[in-house]
Amino acid sequence: MVLLAALLTAACGSSQNGADSTATSGVLRVGTEGTYAPFSYQDPATGRLAGYDVDVANAVGERLGKTVEFVQTPWDSIFAALEANRFDVVANEVTITPERQAKYDLSDPYSVGEGVIITRADNTSITSVEDLRGKTAGATVTSNWAQVSRDAGATLEPVEGFTQAITLLNQGRVDAVVNDSIAFHAYQSETDDQSVKIAATIGEKSEQGFAARKDSGLLPELNRALAELKADGTLETISQKYLGANVTGAPEAGGAGRSVWALIGENLWPLAKAAITVTIPLTLISFVIGLAIALVVALGRLSKNLALSNIARFYISIIRGTPLLVQLFIIFFALPQIGIKLEPFLAAVIAFSLNVGGYAAEIIRSAIQSIPKGQWEAAETIGFNYVGALRRIILPQAARVAVPPLSNTLISLVKDTSLASTILVTELLRTAQVAAAPTFEFFALYGTAAAYYWVICLVLSFGQNRLEDRLERHIAR
Amino acid sequence: MSTDEIEYRVVAQGVEKAFGDNKVLKGVSFTVQRGTATAIIGPSGSGKTTLLRTLNALDRADAGVIRVDDVEIDFSTPTTKPEIRRFQSRSGFVFQGHNLFPHKTVLQNVIEGPVIVQKRPRDEAVAEAEVLLDQVGLAEKKDQYPYQLSGGQQQRVGIARALALKPKLVLFDEPTSALDPELVGEVLSVIKDLAFEGWTLVIVTHEIQFAKQVSNQVLFTDGGIILEKGPPEQVIGDPKEERTKQFLQRILNPL
Numbered sequence: 001m002v003l004l005a006a007l008l009t010a011a012c013g014s015s016q017n018g019a020d021s022t023a024t025s026g027v028l029r030v031g032t033e034g035t036y037a038p039f040s041y042q043d044p045a046t047g048r049l050a051g052y053d054v055d056v057a058n059a060v061g062e063r064l065g066k067t068v069e070f071v072q073t074p075w076d077s078i079f080a081a082l083e084a085n086r087f088d089v090v091a092n093e094v095t096i097t098p099e100r101q102a103k104y105d106l107s108d109p110y111s112v113g114e115g116v117i118i119t120r121a122d123n124t125s126i127t128s129v130e131d132l133r134g135k136t137a138g139a140t141v142t143s144n145w146a147q148v149s150r151d152a153g154a155t156l157e158p159v160e161g162f163t164q165a166i167t168l169l170n171q172g173r174v175d176a177v178v179n180d181s182i183a184f185h186a187y188q189s190e191t192d193d194q195s196v197k198i199a200a201t202i203g204e205k206s207e208q209g210f211a212a213r214k215d216s217g218l219l220p221e222l223n224r225a226l227a228e229l230k231a232d233g234t235l236e237t238i239s240q241k242y243l244g245a246n247v248t249g250a251p252e253a254g255g256a257g258r259s260v261w262a263l264i265g266e267n268l269w270p271l272a273k274a275a276i277t278v279t280i281p282l283t284l285i286s287f288v289i290g291l292a293i294a295l296v297v298a299l300g301r302l303s304k305n306l307a308l309s310n311i312a313r314f315y316i317s318i319i320r321g322t323p324l325l326v327q328l329f330i331i332f333f334a335l336p337q338i339g340i341k342l343e344p345f346l347a348a349v350i351a352f353s354l355n356v357g358g359y360a361a362e363i364i365r366s367a368i369q370s371i372p373k374g375q376w377e378a379a380e381t382i383g384f385n386y387v388g389a390l391r392r393i394i395l396p397q398a399a400r401v402a403v404p405p406l407s408n409t410l411i412s413l414v415k416d417t418s419l420a421s422t423i424l425v426t427e428l429l430r431t432a433q434v435a436a437a438p439t440f441e442f443f444a445l446y447g448t449a450a451a452y453y454w455v456i457c458l459v460l461s462f463g464q465n466r467l468e469d470r471l472e473r474h475i476a477r
Numbered sequence: 478m479s480t481d482e483i484e485y486r487v488v489a490q491g492v493e494k495a496f497g498d499n500k501v502l503k504g505v506s507f508t509v510q511r512g513t514a515t516a517i518i519g520p521s522g523s524g525k526t527t528l529l530r531t532l533n534a535l536d537r538a539d540a541g542v543i544r545v546d547d548v549e550i551d552f553s554t555p556t557t558k559p560e561i562r563r564f565q566s567r568s569g570f571v572f573q574g575h576n577l578f579p580h581k582t583v584l585q586n587v588i589e590g591p592v593i594v595q596k597r598p599r600d601e602a603v604a605e606a607e608v609l610l611d612q613v614g615l616a617e618k619k620d621q622y623p624y625q626l627s628g629g630q631q632q633r634v635g636i637a638r639a640l641a642l643k644p645k646l647v648l649f650d651e652p653t654s655a656l657d658p659e660l661v662g663e664v665l666s667v668i669k670d671l672a673f674e675g676w677t678l679v680i681v682t683h684e685i686q687f688a689k690q691v692s693n694q695v696l697f698t699d700g701g702i703i704l705e706k707g708p709p710e711q712v713i714g715d716p717k718e719e720r721t722k723q724f725l726q727r728i729l730n731p732l
Contacts, residue, residue: 377535378576382590382642383566385558392593396580474580474622 026066029087030057034072038186038242039093052242056110056226057091057210059234063225079104082213089218090211093182105214107222109207110235111247113182115148119199120169126176129202135175138165145178148202162187169196180206185243260444267435267445274431275452278345282417282427283456286349287410290356297361298368299390312361319358325419327351332423348420352413359409367402368394400471407464411457418453428452483546486511486646486677487532492541492552494527501527502538503701509646509694514678516688516709519698520724525681528698529648532679533568534561546645568646569639574655575631577623583610583634584619590642602641609637613667629660633667640671647671649680665691685728689713697721 032040034049043050049070061068071087082090082104089107096106117137119126126132133153139145140159149156157174159165165177166187176199184198209226212218229235235248300312319327332347342350371394379389421430432449436442487509494502501524509515517525530536531552532545538552546567550556577586584606591602610616613633615626623631632652639647649668653661665687672678672691682688688695688709695712697705697720705718716722 372576374572374574374576375578378570378572378578380535381533381565381568381570382638383562383594385562388593392589393578397578400580475624 027069028057028061028064028066028089029069029071030061031071031073031078031081031087031090032057032092033075033078034070036075036092038189040091052111052238052247053091053093055238055242056229056235057089059229059238060210060222060225063228064221079211082211085213088212088216089222093208094211096207096209100211103214105212105216105219107210107212107219108226109209110226110229111182111208111239113180113206113208113247115145115202115204115206116179116181116184116198117200117202118166118169118177118179118184118196119175120172121195121197123175123197123199126199128200131200132176132178136173138168138174138177139179140165144204145180148204149178166193166196178202181245182206182208182243182247185245185247189242189244260441263435263441264444264448267432267448270435271428271431271445271448271452274426275428275456278425278427279414279417279452280456282345282348282352282420282425283410283414286352286417287356287413289349289353290413291360291364291406293353293357294360294364297357298364301361301365302368316358316361319355320362324351324355324416325422327355328419328423344420344424347423348417348425352417352420355416356409356413360406363402363405363409364398367398370401371397400468400475403464403468403471407460407467411460414456414460415453484511485509485544486546487679488542488544488549489532490542492528492531492538492543494524494531494536494538501701502531504541505698505701505703507696507703507706509677509679511677512675513693514672514680514691515694515696516692517679517681517696517698518683518685518688518713518724519696519704523698524701525696525698526650529650529679529681532646533570533648534565535570537561566642567644568648569642569644571632571635571639571647571649571652573651575623575628575635577631577634577638579623582620582622583615583626586623586634587638587641590638595642606637606641609640610634612670613637614663627660628656629663632656632660632664636664636667636671640676646677646679649678649682651681651683653682653684683728685713685725697724699724 032049032051032053034040034042036051038051039053040049040051042048049072054070057070058068069087071081073081073086075092078090078092081087093111094100094106096109100106117126117129117132126135129148129152132149135154136157137149137152137154138157138159139149140162146156146158154176157168159168159177162177162179162183165174165179168174169177170193177196181198181201184196187193188196210222212222226235230248236246239246239248297312297315300308301316303309303312328348328351331342331351332344335342335347375393375397376389379393384392417427418429420427421433424430426434428449429446432445436445485508487507489508490506492502492505493500505524505528507515517528519525527536531538531541532543534550537556540553542549542551542553543564544550545564548560548564548567550560550564578589581589584603587606587609588599588602591597591605592599607616607619610619613636615630615633615637618626618630618634623634626634636647636652652668653664656664661684665684668678668680669687669691680688680692690709692709694706695709696703697712697716697718699720705712705716705721712721713725716725
């Protein structure tokens with residue numbers, strides 16, 4: 001494995017050298033501020049560049065077998081210098097954003113910050129983002145953290161920077177500061193200020209990586225080197241050295257890192273559990289109740305009683321003419337306004353049952369109508385009343401006609417239950433959303449959820465085939 | 478009085494039936510004696526099938542009084558469902574297109590009425606059904622589904638299904654019209670056997686020779702009335718009415 005990695009490294013390295021004339025001699029030129037402690041700064045003791053980003057860049061260079069040459073450049077002109085080929089990569093806590101991603105090659109993150117709520121160490125009244133309601137929070141006014149604070153119901157105290165915010169906090173002029181965990185760790189490692197603490201995390205992440213010119217071809221080797229540094233714990237060692245905390249995005253020292261596969265593995269059971277305990281019961285209960293409603297509505301629709309058939313028609317029209325999501329919202333959000341407050345699961349069951357009732361009613365109606373009149377008459381001549389004829393003679397035959405379209409309805413319902421995530425039912429999709437939010441692994445987690453939905457539908461399709469075979473055993477083929 | 482002692486199994490008086498503006502039966506009266514076979518013949522649209530269906534209330538007469546066995550209904554007055562159901566329970570019906578239940582086996586078709594409607598013990602109903610199926614020559618087909626049978630076999634199952642309810646009267650609506658010609662004989666011979674066994678039968682048919690051979694009474698319907706009735710040798714052998722003669726001429730010598 002190691003040999004293979006080495007070979008790959010060598011192969012990529014040589015091809016890289018051939019392709020990029022500016023890096024012919026195995027030199028990696030790195031642009032950095034040099035004035036941004038503890039990430040990139042001049043160590044007063046040695047006079048040399050030091051800091052988290054500097055050491056990470058050095059470690060990457062070592063991995064790649066390249067000499068690292070630093071080029072100090074002010075932040076404001078650092079991207080212009082990169083464009084001008086003054087150096088090959090920027091190592092300066094470059095936050096990965098979609099805008100930058102469009103213009104530059106951005107590596108995988110080597111520092112991952114998390115949104116945190118910082119309070120005085122003796123404060124016990126704030127333990128979650130909800131506790132911010134009614135409190136005063138300090139945050140840079142244009143930052144995402146300001147928005148988070150406002151959304152949480154806090155009064156915003158605009159600040160100029162992190163240090164000022166902490167000062168206000170220490171002075172008791174704000175109750176909390178919302179910012180990035182890396183900024184906090186950097187502050188604490190610089191100042192050793194123990195009067196403030198992280199009171200809660202808010203699940204928002206910021207990720208920092210290297211920036212290179214677009215289509216530089218450097219990304220594969222940079223990312224591979226970062227992955228190796230994460231895997232062998234080097235990155236964490238550097239992080240602990242400068243920040244007194246692990247900000248690498250890798251969870252444990254010396255661990256293999258939390259790969260996508262590990263994340264999927266961790267969530268396989270929680271997602272399966274959500275599918276088994278919520279999605280499947282929600283589907284089946286709603287379908288059975290829905291079918292009962294559908295049968296009644298279909299018979300109403302077929303009734304000679306004009307009032308009955310018009311009521312049935314109206315019901316079908318409403319259900320089919322309005323979005324399922326709106327029906328869910330009416331039952332969950334609107335009914336409480338007239339005093340009917342339902343639990344999320346119950347509200348979902350009611351909404352889905354009513355919905356299935358409307359669609360399946362038309363399927364059942366047409367299936368009943370497809371049975372020849374002679375079958376009703378034959379049932380009548382052997383003494384059946386309406387209900388008896390329906391139950392013993394008509395519905396068993398109508399079932400054969402109705403099963404394929406009803407199976408469609410059931411399979412749609414399986415997937416439609418994901419809409420219940422919008423009314424706080426922690427079904428499969430909601431569980432995936434919750435798992436994905438802090439990790440940002442949308443593809444992995446939503447992909448897993450999709451796979452589960454697919455498996456459920458596969459099983460149902462199989463059941464449909466079996467049922468159809470059974471119902472067709474009396475039909476000439 | 479036991480119902481078996483009632484002389485007439487059917488007494489119909491002034492039966493009228495219209496579908497919308499179309500008056501199909503314009504006051505029809507006749508009787509059927511216990512243990513006899515009555516054939517109803519007549520041109521298409523003459524009302525013969527409708528007449529048969531009013532005897533089972535598959536079509537409700539608009540006016541007239543019909544007694545079947547011991548149940549009499551005056552159709553010019555409102556009727557109740559239980560009344561109609563009691564009326565219907567006195568007769569069995571064999572359809573032109575058999576109308577077997579396709580999702581049930583031959584045996585299940587026959588015992589459905591006795592077991593589910595009449596709530597008789599299943600073992601007893603099965604034993605009786607097997608006798609009936611043997612009688613119509615289908616004992617070995619009892620576990621097959623209708624689609625596995627020929628048209629003639631399906632019609633014979635239809636007959637067994639009607640008989641299983643032990644009706645006082647068996648109604649046949651053109652029982653051989655939907656069959657291939659070579660299958661007609663097997664069905665007619667079953668009906669003939671029933672007539673000889675003393676079942677009371679009313680048969681709408683185009684099989685003139687069969688009617689002549691089997692029936693005790695022939696009704697010739699035309700334009701919503703019974704134009705001529707009497708023993709077969711009279712109505713078929715020596716018709717009085719010109720319409721009857723024309724009809725028989727066309728049927729017996731189509732070319």
